[in-house]
Amino acid sequence: MNSEQYTATIREKRYQDFTWIDIQNPSNEEAQGIAATHGLNPILVKDSLQAGHLPKMEQMEDGYFMILRACTQEVDKPTSINDFSNKIAFFVTKGRLITIHRAEYAFLDSNLPDMGHMDALILYIIDKMVDSFQEPLENLSSKIDDIENLIFTKKGDNLTLEQLYFFKAKARIGKKLTVLIRSVIDALKVGEGHDPQLQDIKDSLTAQYLLYDEAVEDTNGLLASYLSVTAQKSNDVMKVLTIFSAFFLPLTFVAGIYGMNFDVMPELRWQNGYFYTLGFMILICLIVFLWFKRKRFL
Structure with missing residues (x-):
């Protein structure tokens, strides 16, 4: 076993x-041994350890195989589902449940209630x-609200287009995962008496999907608003x-004319020529100012 492989943590509860x-974090060799020991399909065991595998369900001869994903961390710049979620694979047969996963989950380590x-x-x-x-979904919604407030109150000087993009990426990936998980849960069959609990899970997924969908729309709106505000700022500067x-420009024109060094310039010998020129410049500024006010540019 090389240094890149791991030693599995195996817990059994009857x-x-x-x-x-x-089974947590098995190496490839250990996974092959697990498949042989418990009579599991090696291909499905490989799927259970493959990074980035999406939720799915497959029927087996004596049960079913299922992969679902859970949120294990929050990152600022997600680019794929692996950035904030990890999977658990379920091998369900008569009288036996085998779960395989890489990440550590607190709800699996805690003392579980008695299951009949x-x-x-x-x-x-x-x-x-x-x-x-x-919780990550609520944090995302809260951050989107904060950003919206910053944009429309013109206090988001430190806000960047990259930040908005990654907020949108979080919402988009979360929405995708919710849809995939719901498709698996819809195919899940449980025994009598467990339908209310299954329906409660479906209701939670529906609520999360709606919130993620709303977050996607909000981030799209924020991107458009951000670009619009940025363009408006550029227009204001222009x-x-x-x-x-x-x-x-007209003042520069006047100054340029009287800055020429021709010998024949009658104004050069005017005793009050300097003051006449200043007065003419002030008159030009006043005319320009009144014209701007009339056109409501100021």
Whole structure:
């Protein structure tokens, strides 16, 4: 076993009617041994350890195989589902549940309540996985509201287009994951008496989907608003520069004429020529100012 491989943590818990085996962070060699020991399909075991694998469900001869993802961390610049979520693979057969995962999950390490049926344990784990997205989703919604306030109160000088893009990426990835998880949950069949818990999970996913969808729309709106405000600021700067140019161009023209060094310039010998020129410049500024006021440019 090389230095890049890991030693699996295997926990086994026996209930009255079934056995739960939880396997955390196995190496590739250990995964092959697990598949052989428990009679699992090696391809499915490989899928359970493949980074970035999306949620899915496959039927097996004596049960089903399922992959779901849970939020394990929050990053500022997400680019893929791996940046803030990890998966748990479920191998469900008669009388036995095997879960395989890389990341550590607090709700798997804590003392679980007594489960009278394997479906109850599966739904308990799924419910915790779905709930793991709730706090990051609320944080995202809160940050979007803060950014909206900064943009429209013109206090977002430190706000960048990159920040808005990654907020949109979070919302988009979360929405995608919610849809994929819901498609798997819709295909899940549980025994009698567990339908209310399953429906509660579906309701939570629906609520999260709506919030993520709203976040995607909000971030799209924020991007458009940010670009609009930025363009408006550029227009304001150009407006100020244009106004200054309108005042100083004629003054520069006058100063340029009387800055020429021709011998025959009658005004050069005027005793009050300097004051006449200053007065003429002031008159030009006044005319330009009144014209701008009349056109409501000022």
